[in-house]
C-alpha cells in the first residue's frame with residue numbers, strides 16, 4: 001500500500017513536471033476563411049494564446065470543407081497529420097477506424113462533458129466509448145435569409161410554404177430582383193436540396209431517405225416532387241451562379257441584388273460581420289416545413305508525437321467546450337452553443353428561434369442530421385447523393401431520371 005501511494009505520487013509529480021515544461025502547440029486545419037468565419041476562429045486563437053499556446057494556422061478555403069478534407073487526407077497519408085482538425089459527423093468515426101485519432105477522454109471526463117452536452121451531440125463525439133472529438137456549436141441548415149427592405153418594397157412576407165416561396169420569387173423576378181442568391185458548388189446545391197427535401201418529404205421521409213437510405217423513399221413520388229421543386233429553384237438563380245462562393249451569395253442579399261438565400265446559419269455570421277441587424281436589415285426563418293437539420297462543427301485531435309503538441313491538443317479541447325468560448329465564438333459564427341448551460345441572453349432572435357426549434361424538434365423526433373454537411377452519412381453515400389443532385393441542377397435531367405439515378409448511386413455506394 002505504502003509503495004503504491006508513493007508510486008502514485010511520484011507519477012503525478014513526474015506528470016506535472018512534464019506539463020510544466022510543455023508549451024502547448026497546435027497546428028489547426030480548418031476551412032473558416034470567410035469574414036464571419038475568420039472572426040469566429042480568431043476567438044479560439046486568442047483564447048489559445050492567452051493560455052500560453054502557440055497556434056499554427058492551416059486554413060483551407062472552400063465552403064463546406066471539401067477542399068479541407070482533401071488536404072487532410074494528403075497530410076495523413078504522408079504521415080504528417082495536423083494536431084487538430086475541423087472534422088464532423090460520421091467522418092470522425094471513419095478517421096477513428098483508420099486508427100489515427102488521439103483519445104481526448106481524459107479532458108472530456110475532467111471537464112464533465114457528458115453532463116453539459118445533449119446526448120445527440122455527445123454521440124457524434126464518441127468512438128467506441130472514448131471521446132474522439134470536441135463540439136463547437138450547433139448550426140442549423142434549413143434556414144432562409146432575406147433582405148428586409150427588398151421584401152417590404154415588394155410587399156412580400158417570409159414564405160411559409162414552397163408554393164408561397166415560388167409565388168414570391170416570381171413576383172421578385174418580374175421586378176428585376178434575383179429571387180435566390182446561390183453559388184453553383186456541389187455542396188451548396190446539396191444544401192438547398194436537403195432543405196427542399198425536408199419540406200416536401202417531412203421529417204420522417206427525410207430520415208428514411210437520408211439516414212436509412214430506404215430505396216422506396218428515394219424513388220417515391222415525393223422525391224420526384226423534390227427534384228421538380230429543384231428545377232423550379234434553378235429558374236430563380238442568376239446566370240452568374242456557377243462556382244460562386246456562398247458568402248458572395250450572402251453579400252448579394254445584403255446589398256439587395258437578391259432577395260433570398262437558403263443556407264445554414266453561418267450566413268448569419270456574414271450579416272453580423274457586416275454590422276447588419278436581424279429583424280431590421282435581414283430576416284431569418286426556417287425553410288418551409290417541419291423539422292430541424294443540425295450540423296455540429298467539431299474538432300478531432302490526430303495522434304501526434306511530442307509533449308508540446310499533446311499539451312496543445314488537451315488545451316484546445318478544454319477551451320473549445322469551455323463556456324466562455326462557446327458563447328463568444330457562437331455569437332460570431334451564427335450558430336448556438338453545443339453546451340446546454342450557456343445563457344442565450346446575449347444571442348439574437350434567430351439564435352433564440354434556433355434553440356427553441358431544436359428543443360421542440362428533439363422532443364417530437366424531428367431533429368435530424370444534415371446529409372449535405374456530413375452529419376447523416378459516410379462520405380461515399382453522401383457524395384453519391386450530391387453527385388446526382390448537382391448533375392440534375394446543372395442539366396435538363398428529368399425528376400424521374402434523377403430519382404432513378406439516386407437509387408442506383410446509393411445501391412452502388414453501399
Ligand code: BGC
Nearest residue numbers: 062063064065266295297373
Ligand atoms: C460548416 C460551417 C461553415 C460552412 C461554410 C459548414 O459545413 O459546418 O462551420 O461555416 O460549412 O464553410
